[in-house]
Amino acid sequence: MDNLKNDIIFNTINNGILILDEDLKIRAWNRWLEIHTCMNLEAVQDKNLCELFPSIDEKKLKRKIKSVLVTNNSSFYSVDPHRYLIKIRLSNITNAIYEYMQQDVTIAPYKKEERLVAVYIYDKTSLCETNAQLEVLNGELKELSYRDPMTHAYNRRYFYEEATRLLSLANREEKSCCIVIMDIDKFKDINDTYGHSIGDEVIIALAKNLETHTRKSDVIARFGGEEFVILLYNSDIKNAKLVAEKIREDIQDIAISTSEGAIHFTASFGVSRFDKTFDENDIEHTISRADKCLYVAKTHGRNKVITEEYLGASKYDKLFNTYSMDDQTLHII
Structure with a gap:
């Protein structure tokens, strides 16, 4: 994965990207993930993702990766009930609602012949905060009515x-x-x-x-x-x-x-x-x-x-x- 290590787009894009094999071993880890997890590529490379982040449902993730490799199509990965894949703690100063970053996750085929997939992690905390605030306001308006x-x-x-x-x-x-x-x-x-x-x-x-x-x-x-x-x-x-x-x-x-x-x-x-x-x-x-x-x-x-x-x-x-x-x-x- 040396070609991704120095890839400008891979390391400057504003969402997390990691490359996994079907055994959940990390093959690539972009700069966004390094910053948010405080773990660089050397610390995670060839490690099992679920061993680094035990809150992940390993069986569920493996099933999803297998499905993506078989169909050769991208798939959204449901992160319920935690609403995150990788546990990233948020500052309670800037975020008063959520303790951990709320995420959307997509799994896409990367190199089918090598049984690799790309996992895209999108931070949707701000959207979740807005929706939570709207729910509160709607509840208050309904109560007033x-x-x-x-x-x-x-x-x-x-x-x-x-x-x-x-x-x-x-x-x-x-x-x-x-x-x-x-x-x-x-x-x-x-x-x-x-x-x-x-x-x-x-x-x-x-x-x-x-x-x-x-x-x-x-x-x-x-x-x-x-x-x-x-x-x-x-x-x-x-x-x-x-x-x-x-x-x-x-x-x-x-x-x-x-x-x-x-x-x-x-x-x-x-x-x-x-x-x-x-x-x-x-x-x-x-x-x-x-x-x-x-x-x-x-x-x-x-x-x-x-x-x-x-x-x-x-x-x-x-x-x-x-x-x-x-x-x-x-x-x-």
Whole structure:
């Protein structure tokens, strides 16, 4: 390989080139590889590439070289899972994402009669960095598109997408899901008396309160104005009632500062349980029933939780005609 040792193009090209025989012995090693590996030709010549770089899958590389020699055609070499062939450490000062150079590798026939191939190594770290950054930015943009800008709670769009996924999961795992819908009591009076900026503070305070009483598996969404909806995953109606009651009680203790002193507010709640058969596998039906429960709460003094109990489809026509009352909770019976 003396002809390559002093070849200007071979040693000035901006990618790695090495010549291997079918036993993976190194026959030529260009200047790019010397610089990036800190190993000159004398140190690597006639050495087995995989002995110098143990992370390489030797059997896989031999199969690929054999295929190239048989077909006499160049072939791309997949470097997964490491994303590199030759392990070249990167400076953590100039590269904050990858510890090792990300590479594309092509194997081409060089001298078929001598069973030699040329292995081309291309540094694609910058491209990978750009793609990684774009993925992060796209993820952030997607997250922003799912969030209410004022409260940072999820919006309707995200709620319905996530509800579809969670309900499908719940059906497979035979889990129960519930809907809690809530609305701030006399919110118009707050806006009219103290101004919309105070009204916004009330909504934000409510959203923060909801986060403290829900799990990561639950979904909180602002449906508009002062109305919020929670999907409680793996929760029966009894547990959903407890969650709603705790939220209702804590809301009463929230104090919002105004020029006229601190003010307090309350909220009303409706709770329903998703039933695959009765709801025709549509969460809108569950939300509609919870909304009717909320309406009952609003028309029976506000600051209440109203729950429904599953009694069968034939009894839903009478659902909002009969009530029993226990403290601040109305149960439809």
